[in-house]
Amino acid sequence: MRAFYHPDQALHDPQQYLRFGRVVAAKDLPERTARLLDALDRHGIRPEHPVECGLDPVLAVHAEGFVDFLRTAWDEWQTLPAERGPEVWPATFPYWSGRPDAGTRPPSRATGILGRLGWSLGDMSVPMGPDTWRSVLRSAETAVAGADALCGGEAAVFALCRPSGHHARTDRASGFCYLNNAAIAAQRLRERFARVAVLDVDVHHGDGTQQVFYGRDDVLTVSIHGNPADFYPFYTGFADERGHGAGGGANLNLPLPPGAAWPQFEPALATASTAIRDFGADALVVALGYDAHEADPIGILKLTSADFRRIGAAVRALGRPTLIVQEGGYAVEVIGDCLDAFLTGLRDG
Ligand code: ZN
Secondary structure (H helix, E strand, O other): OEEEOOHHHHOOOOOEEEEOOEEEEOOOOOHHHHHHHHHHHHOOOOOEOOOOOOOHHHHOOOOHHHHHHHHHHHHHHOOOOOOOOOOEOOOOOOOOOOOHHHOOOOOOOOOOHHHHHHHHEOOOOOOEOOOHHHHHHHHHHHHHHHHHHHHOOOOEEEEOOOOOOOOOEOOEEEOOEOOOHHHHHHHHHOOOOOOEEEEEOOOOOOHHHHHHHOOOOOEEEEEEEEOHHHOOOOOOOOOOOOOOHHHOOOEEEEEEOOOOOHHHHHHHHHHHHHHHHHHOOOEEEEEEOOOOEOOOOOOOOOEOOOHHHHHHHHHHHHOOOEEEEEOOOOOHHHHHHHHHHHHHHHHHO
């Protein structure tokens, strides 16, 4: 199995985010990648560095002004008075209408860094430090390299993306995510495969991925996650969101109640698998998070490490060319075991 990762992805070292009204330590630790690399090593998988591919694959999904913001935010932040914080961090949150036909907004009319960052950073869990953009771009390039390998005939490829991507919308970062790696990869796969499905098993709804493809019938988006009624990302991820216009029926959300474990997860996964088969997907992107694990510090589900083998086996049973894109998972002590178990299920069933 081929895999991709660039060491620059570990440079992004967020310091803080806001949780329950307090500034707390960041959860997306650079150490996460070391644990996942160890798990790959146990399977004899040596990740290749992705080639630099320019911004075209990114701009096939994201708005140009948004990408330009991410690229320049750190330098612009330095122009603020010396009392500024250590990271680019927003304090304004513009209203979004929620119109699915207007998912990508016009560029911000505010031109200064303070106004632009409120427009582009959707919550307080996406601080940007001096190396964030470099890591974000390398993470996207890792997803693109994985997609290209799949287009080249590989049966299964792992893209060790960090930062994660599935909460990033066309024009907005949020939830530890800046560019939507899974969506960028799915879009890239469309160059070879007519119909692509995204299966997101991170404990949080893949709201960004849903938004990117919500009006399209060539990419099916399926997400199994904790019920967003009282869980991040809160405002989307409900079962009645089935797509818009031409994309009607091409989005499937399978929310699970807090505390749900494998007996609840398994039928949701079976429903997801049926939907992917019925859609006739020619290729599959798995947005793989481990934060549905019972040990996760911010998750609400109760999967065990061994359950990830069952997920891997279910993916294998789908029998599609498959790109695995790394998403969340913050219990550093178990995420390596989760990946190990998933890869075993993918290999052996
Ligand atoms: Zn997550």
